[in-house]
Amino acid sequence: MSDAEQPSDQETDVDPHAHHDHGPEGPGYATPQAAIEQSEPEETAYVMGLYVGTDVDAPDFLAVVDVDPDSETYTEVVDRVEMPNRGDELHHFGWNACSSSCHVGGLERRHLIVPGQRSSRFHVIDTEDRRNPEMTKVIEPEEVYEHDLSAPHTVHCIPDGEILVSMLGDADGDLPGGFLEMNDQFEVVGRWDPPGEIEMNYDFWYQPRQNVMLSTEWAAPKTYYPGFDIEDVEAGRYGQRLHFWDWEAGTVEQTIDLGEEGLIPLEARFLHTPESTHGYVGAALSSNIIHFHDEDGEYHAEKAIDFESREMDGWDMPVPALPTDILISMDDRYLFGSNWLHGEVWMYDISDPSNPRKADSISIGGYFGDIREVQGRELDAGPQMIQLSLDGERLYWTSSLFSSWDNQFFPGEAENGSVMLKADVNPRRGTMELDEEFLVDFGEMPHGPARAHEIRWPDGDCTSDVWQ
């Protein structure tokens, strides 16, 4: 452990501020605070762009977005890496390596692992040239099905250059899901977990110093793929449990059933400080944020934020907020999140982690957002995938959730494409304000309007890195 805690020991002859540059000392940053101090403001964003669930006959793509305000192509998609096949549904993606391997010399944060949520195909994209990334490897679905897994979701770089991916279904798109492990050569090693530990799967986060991993639950792919059917909730086909794993052993130690208050627990975030056992999960359907932490050797989870459903004139039932994404600022001061249906991005002060305090929010897009357009571009869906700059001063988001769910709730995402928007955040005052100058319009792609999903920066972000 001491090596892992003191990665800078190895770099006595180099400028410690250059630690995050590609170099012999390994990828990432020594600590979360080092990530804040040593990173430059993001100039490039990688964004998943997709055509699944539309009549545009084109493959999904990795969009390279210019987010450098001093650039002539600011807010433009400056490059697109098209997938070799159609129908992937690009969704979440991740790095080959992050701060969890920062003691591994020679390893670089350089390759993006980009799975197809529907196709179960993996793409490896080399970002050595940040503005002109190149596809270097494709792992075909058959190689994934061999391990009786499908529907890749979250990609985390884990220590020693390995890669772990949550898989939501078996080879038929049914339960159980599990985890797929890849080595540093991007070869499928196999199933990481012994079958039978979990049924449903979704997101995961690990905190190695606490020897814990948390996984959450969506549903079987065959259940959520075609759209959100309320009958499936009534039939218990959607998740409501948190699984706390023994990270080293790869087995579930404790399962917490959240019940009605925790339906569809999606994004899982531990605080960044490697000592912490605290974190949050967004229970999307119940529209609650669940706070969890370890006390006396056992994890406890309780509702910490409750978003009330809202009445829509003429509709049958009150509409839930649907907080589909959350993240924690690198300084562990704020929890940010998005309420996709209601149309809101928000930030809560979590300096007292058990008692989040609302700091600010922006009401935009969705069913109830006050702001209905940016630069004359009409908004449809609310904020969905969010990403924060490492310094905590710029929050970006896109508007697509999942093709079939978009088609159900915000069909405009298919017709007009998604938007990527930004707010300026003042982390000292706890405020955020929409940047009206910033609009990336995925409605204006060469093949036609595209959806946009997860966002990442080349030098790591608030959902990519874990510390040993």
Added chain:
Amino acid sequence: MTSYTLTLERADGSSDRVTATPDETVLDAAEATGVGLPFGCLTGACGTCTGRLLEGDIEHRRPARALKERHREAGYVLLCVAEPRSDCRIRVGADVQAELVPNPWR
């Protein structure tokens, strides 16, 4: 081998005619003719390729897991695993999948 004529109709009134053998999926037959249809998993789990059979017979070569009983009764089929058993008229396009589940709150 026997081959069937598939008429693929879209909501905008346009249509394509493609020929398919009984061991070929509707999706593959369309692709082979240069007609692009929506698709996703190709295993019958995701429903992205959903079409609606207006006339004719098809058989799913793998279980159509993405469809519920009510969908099958209404004639929805999964074109990635659907093989023709006769000439068919099928409604295609991304809007067909979007009919499968309504907004439950509306």
